[in-house]
Amino acid sequence: MSSTPPAADPSQSADGVRQGEARRTRRLRRPGAVGVSSFLLYALVFAAALIPVPYLLQMPGPVVNTLEPYEGRELITISGTQTYEAEGQLDMLTVAVAGGPGRSVYASNALGSLVKGSETVVPSEAFYPLETTREQVSDQNSADMVSSQDEATAAALGELGIDFSTVVGVSSVAPDSAAAGAVEPGDLLLKVDGTPVEGSPEGMAAVKDAVASSDGPVALTVQRDGEEHEVEVEPHDVDGTRAIGVVMGLGYSFPFDVEFAVEGIGGPSAGTIFALTIIDKLTEGNLTGGVPIAGTGAIDAEGVISPIGGARQKVVAAEAAGAEYFLSPADNCAEVLSAPGAEDLTVVRVDDLHEARAAVEDIAADEDGALPSCAPAHS
Incomplete structure (x- = not known):
């Protein structure tokens, strides 16, 4: 009686073993690749969230x-x-x-x-x-x-x-300026060289003119914390103009x-x-x-x-x-x-x-x- 040998099992052949292993390897690697991609995505989102x-x-x-x-x-x-x-x-x-x-x-x-x-x-x-x-x-x-x-x-x-009155006040004093140490922010400018200062833009202009045209110290009468003070300030030459280094603004004197x-x-x-x-x-x-x-x-x-x-x-x-x-x-x-x-x-x-x-x-x-x-x- 003749017999036919059984067909070879591909999974048992050398080539079959390599192919089976390759298929299993691919199946095993896919989840890992997705995990790495997800990790990178989360990392990028996390990093972006911390960007100023x-x-x-x-x-x-x-x-x-x-x-x-x-x-x-x-x-x-x-x-x-x-x-x-x-x-x-x-x-x-x-x-x-x-x-x-x-x-x-x-x-x-x-x-x-x-x-x-x-x-x-x-x-x-x-x-x-x-x-x-x-x-x-x-x-x-x-x-x-x-x-x-x-x-x-x-x-x-x-x-x-x-009723209340409008006055000229000192908004700020430049460091190392002529007025530094003599005039303070919040002071009210009442007089310049004995002349009353009007509480208006024209009054502020008059103070600037008096300082610019002076040839010596300028006498200022200021009100600070409700009290009047007399101070003398020697203007400095700033870009060819005499100035004392204060920024003025309109303020108010309340009763x-x-x-x-x-x-x-x-x-x-x-x-x-x-x-x-x-x-x-x-x-x-x-x-x-x-x-x-x-x-x-x-x-x-x-x-x-x-x-x-x-x-x-x-x-x-x-x-x-x-x-x-x-x-x-x-x-x-x-x-x-x-x-x-x-x-x-x-x-x-x-x-x-x-x-x-x-x-x-x-x-x-x-x-x-x-x-x-x-x-x-x-x-």
């Missing part, structure tokens, strides 16, 4: 009720005249900022802020030139806050019909003292709330009637209210603090109405301090039916 980016993040900041003590002190103290107890909730709103000169913001931070409706991501260059330092930012914020306090006080007194305890808070946007708080302290009764009101807006001595930055974040902060009404500069209305939480607030448009005061009084009297509105007109 030239952006600022604006976030809702602390809310401060100006009618209550702030960090253990009255936020606004008035002395030298009759004042009245002021109670209620009149909220000053702030914006917390991450990034900018001297502070890094990473891609992960920016991406996270984009997801949140309450935060805004903006290019740093939109606010600060590239060469700006952190110290310069801090100094400017502090200067803006001091200016807003003076402007708010002037606006409040003007609204109440209380009583108004002090602010707002350390750590900068910028001009609290002016409107400051002015309303001063009015509340100088008039009988509670201006707000106990209704929780928040607001924002820069203000000038004439009482004109100007738009501010970070309105979106301030709406979020106001709603979270329990405010029922939000006072908004007219040019901020669109941003305010689109902010998360705006639907829970009655947004009131304010163009000047007189209008803002009237609105708060109407709210307190529960007569808010005719308040100036930010809501778009319907056709």
